[in-house]
Amino acid sequence: MKLLISALLLLFNVAVFAQSNQFSGNYTRTLGEEGKHLIEYKLTLNPDGTFVFYSYSNVKGGVPQEANKYGKGKWIAKDNLISFLTNKQEDFDDKYTLDFNNSTARFITKNPRDKSDKVVKTKLQFLESKIFWMERIDLFKI
Structure with a gap:
């Protein structure tokens, strides 16, 4: 009986780890052009369930014109x-100031059963977030 339970737990952990690897990776999005308005977003989902986010903006005539923003924390799928x-105690400091609590994104990829030539870029589409400029942003997997 113990052997059966151990085997089931091992299979469950392998399935959970494999599922998180589908989502983990680097996601990015660049809006605008060099020399004009430029906004870049970079998100890394680590297989251990942590993430790091970086946003760079260079808006001509903006106040401030150039800004770097960072966020980090945990993710679950x-x-x-x-x-x-x-976590306010662990994930916030002078550098990491973005609050991703209650943020949700949908993982979008081509369905494996779809045998057509249609190209679907793998992406995360943010559905809701306390960070108003993150809602409806698509970040593409690289």
Whole structure:
């Protein structure tokens, strides 16, 4: 009986780890052009369930014209939805100031059963976030 339970737990852990590897990786999005307005977003989902986010903006005539913003925390996946969590004591300091609590993104990829030539870029589409400029942003997997 103990052997059966151990085997089931091992299979469950392998399945959970394999599922998180589907989502983990680097995601990016660049809006604008060099020399004009430029906004870049970079998100890294680590296989251990942590994430790091970086945003760079250079807006001509903006106040401030150039800005760097950072965020970090943990992520969990359920079906194709990824939820982001930040712990105020661990994930915030002078550099990491973005609060990703209650942020949710949908993982979008081509369905493996779709045998057509249609190209679907793998991406995360943010559905909701306390960070107003993150809602409806698509970040593409690289």
